[in-house]
Amino acid sequence: MEVRTLRFGVLQIPDESVITMVRGMFGFEQYTRFCMVNHRPDTSFWWMQCVDEPALAFVVADPTQLFENYEFDIPDSEVEELKLKSESDAFTMVVLTIGSGGKEVTANLVAPLVVNMQEMLAMQLILQDNRYQVRHLLPLSEPQPTVQQCDTKEEELAKVA
C-alpha cells in the first residue's frame, strides 16, 4: 500500500507490515495505523510513521540497544488486548523526544510501546512502578574532533607526545 509521509515522501509498504494500535498513542488516540521506517539502519532508532496522517511520526528505539536494565511486566489486561500468546511475540519500543533546542534526547520509559509481532497489534502502556522517568536523558557522545593529517611519522609522534 502507498503511505504518504511528510518526511520521507511516498512510501510503498506491504499491507501486512501495518501495525494497528489498539487505542492509538496517548494524545493521538484517533490515529491507530502505523508503519516502521528504518531510515538509518546504522543507528538504533526508527521512525514510527502514521499511515493515515503524513505529518505524524514518532522517533522510537529498541530499549535493549540503549539500556541494560529496562524491564517491566505487561499487565494481564494488556496481554489480553494485544492477544499475546507468548512473551517472545512481544517487541518493546520506547518513544524518544528531542528537547532543548535539538541538543538533548530523552526516552519515555514510563510509557513504552509493546508490539505483538504475530498479530501486528500494539499498545502504549503506562507503567505503574516508580522506577522510570518520562524523560530519561540519553548520554550523547562528544562529536569527534576532525583528525589532522600528518605528513611524516615524526609529526605523528609529536602530536601524540
Added chain:
Amino acid sequence: MLVLARKTGQSIVINDDIELLVIEVRGDQVRLGINAPKNVPVHRKELLEQIRAENVKAATEASVDDITKIMNQIPKA
C-alpha cells in the same frame, strides 16, 4: 460534573460495569479500588496528561536531518 459524597466502604457504579470503591480515607488522601472490564483503561489523571504531553512533544515536526544528526551521537549498547 456529577458530585457524589461517599463514605469509606461505599461504591459508585459507572456504566453498569465499572465500580469505584472508597477503601480508605486518611487525611487528604483517598484510597480507591476500581473494578473495570479488562479493555477499559484506568489511569491517574496527571500521569495520563503527562504522557499525552510528552507524546505531543515527541511527535516533532523537526527535520529528519536535525534528528538524524543528534541520533548519531547516541552510542549503541
